[in-house]
Amino acid sequence: MENRPVGVLLREWRERRRLSQLELSIQADISTRHLSFVETGRSRPTSAMILRLTEQLDVPLRERNALLLAGGYAPAYPEGRLDGPQLKEVRASLRQVLAGHEPYPAVVVDRRWDMLDANAPIARLIEGVAAHLLEPPVNVLRLSLHPDGLAPRIVNLAEWRAHLLSRLERQVAATGAADLRELLEELRGYPGGGEAPPKRAQDVVVPFRIRVGNAELRFFSITAVFGSPLDVTVSELAIESFFPADEATSAALRRL
Structure with a gap:
């Protein structure tokens, strides 16, 4: 550029x-x-x-x-390290949100969807995935849709895949980022479980349905970002929090 x-x-x-x-x-x-x-x-x-x-x-x-x-000018926005002293309070606030969300899973990602932090329930969800997908940086989209990742256990894979690809497509359109475009093309090449089912009138969110052991857990997710960030790193952080979509999932997570 x-x-x-x-x-x-x-x-x-x-x-x-x-x-x-x-x-x-x-x-x-x-x-x-x-x-x-x-x-x-x-x-x-x-x-x-x-x-x-x-x-x-x-x-x-x-x-x-x-x-x-x-344009020949110095950058106006700093870019701190999340593990550095200047972002100590930001890091502490993220950890507080992650811990407070337990026993439900939550993860912190950057603009490339690389996992920066996660709470304990995430480890239970990703048990059994291939080791190469857990080598840093762990990309949560790749982890979700790769056939060696969560994909074989996602009950509504076609629907969830379509949802994730749509989000990434909008992000590519909004930012024009070449690395995100490459990631999108990679994910499109993964098998997707067939055609996504049509949306039903009673649906309010796209569910995330995954098998964990003998149980099927059902979630919906909420994405949170920092308001009015002035640091590049902080502006690119997001917390993806998963909430139980039914009482059976809530009870199962409390037991786990």
Whole structure:
């Protein structure tokens, strides 16, 4: 990205968001003429202008830093290490959420869906998967859909696979990230258990149904992210929490 003009990159983000120059110029409170000059390279945008445009385009913080570098400026957003001292409180809050969610499973992932932390019930769910899928970094999408992973035990594999691929497709469309696009193509190549069943009128969420021992556990999931993050690492964290979809699952998890 850094080898390409910042104006070209901004235009690509505008087109990815399906905005015209007029629409973006109104949102960013600049003239359409000036925006056109920025995109064509006739005008060099200030760092403040780049940040204003990327804010309106909802560009992820990592890519905002890359756009600033492409424009000849220093990054505006720090990128701390989750295991570093600057993110100590963030790490503690994540651990508190994970522990508080037990006996139900929950996992912390980054933008690539790599597992950064998990609570104890996750270990029970992933028992028996191939060792190569548990070598760091553990990608939870690969772990879920790979035939050596959870896939053989997911009762509604076709439905769950379609749900996960749809989420990843939207993420690729929103970010344009090449590594996520590669992951999507990899996952599409896995066997998927046939055609996903049609949605029923009474369905409110896509269930996750998995066999653990002799029991079938049924979950629905909730994804949580940090509000108003100013650090790249924090902005890319998400907690995927699984809740029992019926009393039998709740009772089974309490026993486990």
